[in-house]
Amino acid sequence: xxxxxxxIENFLSYYKKNRxxxxxxxxxxxxxxxTGKSKLFDAFNWVLYDRAFKTTxxxxxxxxxxREDLINRKAKAECRNGExxxxxxxxxxxxxDENKYLLAREYSLPKSNEGNWQIPRNSDLSLTRTDAVTSNxxxxxxxxxxxxxxxxxxxxxxxxFLFQGENISQIMxxxxxxxxxxxxxxxxxxEVFEKxxxxxxxxxxxLKRDFENKADADNALHERKIRxxxxxxxxxxxVAFQDEQFDNECRERNIQKEQFEKKNNxxxxxxxxxxxxRESDYLEAQRLTKNELRASLITNQKRDVFDKWMYAGTDAIxxxxxxxxxxxxxxxxxxxxxxxxxxxxxxxxxxCKVCGSDAADESDxxxxxxxxxxxxxxxxxxxxxxxxxxxxxxMLDKVTRIPEEIKEFYLSLQEVEDQIRSxxxxxxxxxxxxxxxxPSGISEDEIKAKNFIQIQRDRDRFKNDLDGSESKIxxxxxxxxxxxxxxxxxxxxxxxxxxxxxxxxxxxRFQLAEKVNAxxxxxxxxxxxxxxxxxxxxxxxxxxxxxxxxxxxxxxVKVDFANKEVYTIDEAGTRLFNINQANKVSLQIAxxxxxxxxxxxxxxxxxxxxxxxxxxxxxxxxxxxxxxxxIEIFNQSIVILKDDALTYDxxxxxxxxxxxxxxxxxxxxxxxxxxxxxxxxQEQHTLIKKIK
Amino acid sequence: MAIKNSDVMRQIEMMLKGIKxxxxxQYTIIKELLSEVYLEYNTGRNRNVERKLTDLIDAEVxxxxxxxxx
Numbered sequence: 001x002x003x004x005x006x007x008i009e010n011f012l013s014y015y016k017k018n019r020x021x022x023x024x025x026x027x028x029x030x031x032x033x034x035t036g037k038s039k040l041f042d043a044f045n046w047v048l049y050d051r052a053f054k055t056t057x058x059x060x061x062x063x064x065x066x067r068e069d070l071i072n073r074k075a076k077a078e079c080r081n082g083e084x085x086x087x088x089x090x091x092x093x094x095x096x097d098e099n100k101y102l103l104a105r106e107y108s109l110p111k112s113n114e115g116n117w118q119i120p121r122n123s124d125l126s127l128t129r130t131d132a133v134t135s136n137x138x139x140x141x142x143x144x145x146x147x148x149x150x151x152x153x154x155x156x157x158x159x160x161f162l163f164q165g166e167n168i169s170q171i172m173x174x175x176x177x178x179x180x181x182x183x184x185x186x187x188x189x190x191e192v193f194e195k196x197x198x199x200x201x202x203x204x205x206x207l208k209r210d211f212e213n214k215a216d217a218d219n220a221l222h223e224r225k226i227r228x229x230x231x232x233x234x235x236x237x238x239v240a241f242q243d244e245q246f247d248n249e250c251r252e253r254n255i256q257k258e259q260f261e262k263k264n265n266x267x268x269x270x271x272x273x274x275x276x277x278r279e280s281d282y283l284e285a286q287r288l289t290k291n292e293l294r295a296s297l298i299t300n301q302k303r304d305v306f307d308k309w310m311y312a313g314t315d316a317i318x319x320x321x322x323x324x325x326x327x328x329x330x331x332x333x334x335x336x337x338x339x340x341x342x343x344x345x346x347x348x349x350x351x352c353k354v355c356g357s358d359a360a361d362e363s364d365x366x367x368x369x370x371x372x373x374x375x376x377x378x379x380x381x382x383x384x385x386x387x388x389x390x391x392x393x394x395m396l397d398k399v400t401r402i403p404e405e406i407k408e409f410y411l412s413l414q415e416v417e418d419q420i421r422s423x424x425x426x427x428x429x430x431x432x433x434x435x436x437x438x439p440s441g442i443s444e445d446e447i448k449a450k451n452f453i454q455i456q457r458d459r460d461r462f463k464n465d466l467d468g469s470e471s472k473i474x475x476x477x478x479x480x481x482x483x484x485x486x487x488x489x490x491x492x493x494x495x496x497x498x499x500x501x502x503x504x505x506x507x508x509r510f511q512l513a514e515k516v517n518a519x520x521x522x523x524x525x526x527x528x529x530x531x532x533x534x535x536x537x538x539x540x541x542x543x544x545x546x547x548x549x550x551x552x553x554x555x556x557v558k559v560d561f562a563n564k565e566v567y568t569i570d571e572a573g574t575r576l577f578n579i580n581q582a583n584k585v586s587l588q589i590a591x592x593x594x595x596x597x598x599x600x601x602x603x604x605x606x607x608x609x610x611x612x613x614x615x616x617x618x619x620x621x622x623x624x625x626x627x628x629x630x631i632e633i634f635n636q637s638i639v640i641l642k643d644d645a646l647t648y649d650x651x652x653x654x655x656x657x658x659x660x661x662x663x664x665x666x667x668x669x670x671x672x673x674x675x676x677x678x679x680x681x682q683e684q685h686t687l688i689k690k691i692k
Numbered sequence: 693m694a695i696k697n698s699d700v701m702r703q704i705e706m707m708l709k710g711i712k713x714x715x716x717x718q719y720t721i722i723k724e725l726l727s728e729v730y731l732e733y734n735t736g737r738n739r740n741v742e743r744k745l746t747d748l749i750d751a752e753v754x755x756x757x758x759x760x761x762x
Contacts, residue, residue: 151734189733195741196722196729203745508753515718516749519711520725527707 001152002636003608004092004100010075011046011087012039013676015685022608022638023669026631028662028692030643031674036686037640040674041612044162046070047089047105048153050123068119071109074678074685076117084110095152096605098132103149125149153607156186160596161607165614180564183592188531188599193524200520204513211510217502225497232494235487242480249476253469254563258575260462267455273438273447280430287423294416301409315399318392325389343372531598532561538594539566539587545629546586555583557590566591589614589626593633600635609634613642624661631667643673662692704730717756721748 005021008014013036020029020040031037042052046063052070054061063070071087079085088106095101107123127145129138140148153161160183185191212229216222346352346369350359359365438447501507536559543557555568555576568576568587593609600606614630630637645656653659662671671692678684704726705712712719725745732739 147735150736154734192726192730192733195733196725199725199729199741199745202742203749206746207749505753505757508756509749512717512721512749512753515715516721516725516745519718519722523707523722523726 001096001605001607002094003610003638004094005090006040006043006047006092007088007090008040008043009088009106010072010085011043011089012036012052012070012072013684013686014039014043015072015074018686018688020672020688021670022636024636026634026637026639026665026668027670027672028627028658028668029638029640029672029674030658030662030691031640032643032647035643035674035676037642037674038612039686041162041164041610041640043089044091044610045158047091047103048149048162049155049158050105050125064122067107067123068109068117072685073682076109077682079109079111081111081115082113084108093608100130100132101152102126102128102130103145157607160186160592161609163592163609163611163614165612180566183595184535184561188527188535188595190524190528190531193520193527197517197520197524200513200517204510204517207506207509207513211498211501211503211506214503214506218500221497221500225494225501228490228494228497232487232490235483235490239480239483239487242476242483246473246476246480249469249473251563253466253473256462256466256469260459260466261574263455263459263462267452267459269437270447270450270452270455273434274450274452276430276434276437277444277448280427280434283423283427283430287420287427290416290420290423294413294420297409297413297416304409315396315402318396318399322389322392322396325385340373343369347373528561532559534598534601535559535591535594538597539590542590542593542629542633543568543587545632546590546626547583548625557587559591586626589630593630597633606635608636608638610638610640612640614639624657627658627661628665631665647675659691668692717752721745721752724748 002024003022005019007017007019009017020027029037029040038053045060046052050064051060051062053059054066071085075085075087086106086108088104090102090104090106093101093103104126105123107120109120110118112118122142125142125145127140127148129140129148130136131138208229212226216225342353346359347366350361350366351357352359352365352369357365359369434444438444498507498511536557539557539559555570557566558569558575559566566587568583570576596607596609609630611630614626627639627641630639641658643658645659646652662668669692670690673689673691675687675689676684677687704723708719708723708726711722725741725748728739728741728744732741
């Protein structure tokens with residue numbers, strides 16, 4: 001089906017006649033809040049199924065009880081007494097054979113002379129079909145029109161092709177088994193094969209009964225036939241029971257397997273966390289020791305270093321002092337020591353042998369010479385000077401080593417500080433490692449307090465249950481195989497009895513019914529397998545397309561028909577449980593789109609995809625890739641999107657990603673913008689602008 | 693039916709191609725069965741498919757047995 005146009009007159013926010021044309025391929029309709037986007041979606045729903053979204057109660061409802069509310073406010077306000085307002089939505093569309101249809105739902109709201117509205121009971125529905133070859137028109141009205149319409153747009157499929165993004169979780173809850181089954185049954189129309197199978201089965205039972213009830217000419221044969229048939233029926237029941245048991249046990253096993261894996265993963269995760277925490281604690285202890293070492297290094301060396309720092313540079317002064325002394329010594333500026341005997345000789349001879357003057361007893365010169373005989377003798381002074389020189393030499397030696405010692409201290413300090421830094425980095429890395437695996441909402445203390453033995457016990461219990469279930473499955477399988485073998489033998493025997501039966505007609509009927517029954521079962525299985533594998537392949541393709549630009553999203557789509565669930569798996573095939581919201585929405589859209597696409601292709605019956613805010617739950621890159629994917633998937637898509645651009649700002653409009661995408665994508669032939677016109681509430685109505 | 697979904701019929705016929713070549717009798721019955729079920733599914737109206745299927749089988753059997761009886 002291809003929608004050609006929709007014409008809306010005085011319906012909700014649409015005043016007078018408004019028309020939107022569509023082509024094969026995508027059409028994008030943009031609108032800010034309260035500009036009539038959802039009212040446009042309502043128009044599609046109303047014309048096809050006489051329903052609209054009742055905003056006061058926030059539900060989709062048939063409109064028969066609130067028709068007055070559907071009429072545009074401005075049109076009603078302008079209606080004079082004794083006149084009427086006409087409200088209508090007309091949809092023009094083509095089917096796959098290019099037959100053209102004009103569908104119109106309309107009604108008039110008369111205003112009495114007293115100014116009261118007279119609400120009509122029903123809306124008028126008309127459908128005109130123009131044959132593509134002959135151009136002949138066929139008209140259908142009301143109930144007939146509705147019946148024809150439901151053939152073209154089955155209502156049970158409407159929620160998939162009339163797609164409302166805000167209600168996606170109601171359409172397709174991924175963990176809801178009945179929603180999964182419903183979506184799959186609705187969209188794939190597998191019910192056709194199920195029903196065919198059920199009818200073939202029922203007819204087979206009737207014809208088998210007819211065959212068995214008719215007495216055979218050979219009475220013994222007839223009795224054997226009846227007995228064998230009863231035995232076969234009983235065996236079939238037993239096999240069916242075992243099949244059911246087998247399926248139930250497999251389901252049980254899968255649950256236990258899931259629980260075991262979950263518990264095992266939980267245990268592994270906690271063990272990993274605990275190991276990290278242990279390593280962190282060890283590193284922390286090391287860090288504290290090093291910190292203490294650093295503190296003691298600083299405390300112990302502080303005084304030394306300070307002193308050394310005080311003396312730093314004194315080596316130059318000492319050097320100067322020593323070289324000054326040595327130089328003076330060389331230059332003989334420091335007198336040589338005077339011998340005591342020489343002084344005694346001068347006193348005995350009363351003569352100074354240095355200057356040659358006389359030194360009589362008790363004279364000043366005599367006293368001066370005598371003074372050199374006491375402790376202050378020059379050789380003692382010289383000895384003192386020499387000692388001082390030695391001390392200076394020693395000091396110089398020590399002072400010269402000061403920079404080296406300071407360097408050594410700083411190197412030790414630096415080494416300890418490097419070790420502390422390295423430990424801090426290791427602790428930080430462990431914290432990050434922990435954060436990456438620790439489940440949200442669980443603190444480190446809680447992990448430390450976890451009872452690993454209890455978790456281990458739980459895991460082992462699940463493992464025991466799982467092993468028990470596996471054994472049970474094997475047992476059931478063995479029993480079932482045994483019964484099947486017995487059944488095959490009985491069936492073989494029964495076949496030979498049928499061949500011997502003289503009731504040709506009943507026999508032929510029964511045998512033909514058996515063949516038909518077997519074929520319809522085969523068709524069902526074949527269709528189911530094919531459709532599931534096609535859906536999975538398509539869902540994967542769409543999901544990848546939608547999530548390719550977002551690195552956080554990964555995994556492959558798994559359509560698990562046995563458990564009636566859709567989820568994502570990793571490369572190893574393990575189910576991913578912690579998927580984010582955007583991932584979930586993408587998965588839902590991908591699954592619905594895949595089922596719709598496969599169904600369309602299989603039945604060669606292409607529905608347009610009319611979507612109101614399909615990506616409201618998505619943002620950023622996901623939003624654009626989701627639009628691109630939807631555009632690509634469907635033969636025709638009419639996508640109504642919330643306009644996020646600041647329309648009053650030309651720069652913002654120019655750079656708006658959605659508008660850029662619309663203008664740059666050659667597949668989009670039509671694009672519209674909805675704006676609200678009018679100054680007050682009574683005057684306001686939707687205006688449609690064509691932007692591409 | 694005023695509107696007949698010819699594409700669906702084509703699809704059903706394609707699925708039955710294998711049977712048509714092997715067993716024309718079975719092909720005729722299953723084709724009619726599937727199209728009736730499809731119409732019943734689409735319109736939601738009871739089309740007495742069980743009765744029709746029995747009649748189809750009877751007709752085919754009668755046709756098969758006719759020459760033998762003569």
